Amino acid sequence: MAETEAALRALAHNVRTARTRAGLSLDELGRRAKVSKGALVGLEKAQGNPNFATLVRLADTLGVSVSELMEGGHEQRVRVVSADAVMPLWKGERGSEARLMLTTTGPAPTEVWRWTLEPGEEYPSHPHQAGVVETVSVTAGEMVLVVDGTEYPVAAGQTATFDADTTHTYRGTGTLTCCLIMTVHLPPGPA
Numbered sequence: 001m002a003e004t005e006a007a008l009r010a011l012a013h014n015v016r017t018a019r020t021r022a023g024l025s026l027d028e029l030g031r032r033a034k035v036s037k038g039a040l041v042g043l044e045k046a047q048g049n050p051n052f053a054t055l056v057r058l059a060d061t062l063g064v065s066v067s068e069l070m071e072g073g074h075e076q077r078v079r080v081v082s083a084d085a086v087m088p089l090w091k092g093e094r095g096s097e098a099r100l101m102l103t104t105t106g107p108a109p110t111e112v113w114r115w116t117l118e119p120g121e122e123y124p125s126h127p128h129q130a131g132v133v134e135t136v137s138v139t140a141g142e143m144v145l146v147v148d149g150t151e152y153p154v155a156a157g158q159t160a161t162f163d164a165d166t167t168h169t170y171r172g173t174g175t176l177t178c179c180l181i182m183t184v185h186l187p188p189g190p191a
Contacts, residue, residue: 131187
């Protein structure tokens with residue numbers, strides 16, 4: 001419980017800081033990210049529980065990574081993150097989940113995600129901002145990556161990459177749980 005409250009406080013602080021840095025009012029951020037002003041006010045007060053899609057829209061609108069919104073500061077030279085220490089940002093009805101493990105620092109950060117997809121379960125994603133590239137490496141099982149309506153089977157040992165500024169879906173297929181590592185390569189931020 002205390003861990004969840006600390007995560008919500010960090011999220012509230014980071015959203016407010018990024019919004020202020022971008023020079024956006026609550027109304028304008030809400031309009032651009034398609035999030036109600038009431039939800040944003042609650043979020044900035046560390047209340048509520050935003051879903052994964054809302055966090056992605058806010059991050060895209062603010063020009064930051066999802067983990068920049070979620071994480072507290074880090075001071076260590078090397079960060080080691082265990083999957084069981086990271087709360088899933090998305091959970092499917094059949095047990096699928098997505099965990100944002102970390103985001104690299106620098107002018108063009110990369111998010112590192114750990115996903116599991118159960119057979120027949122899928123996650124549809126809205127288009128990201130221009131310049132975002134996703135790479136999916138399947139380590140076990142198989143999936144179908146749907147990009148702009150076209151299906152691409154990806155099996156264990158295979159990696160796919162695509163420009164993520166279009167609709168895309170991740171779907172578990174076969175009979176086994178699909179395990180994958182996804183990287184989201186963000187475009188360089190303003191200098």
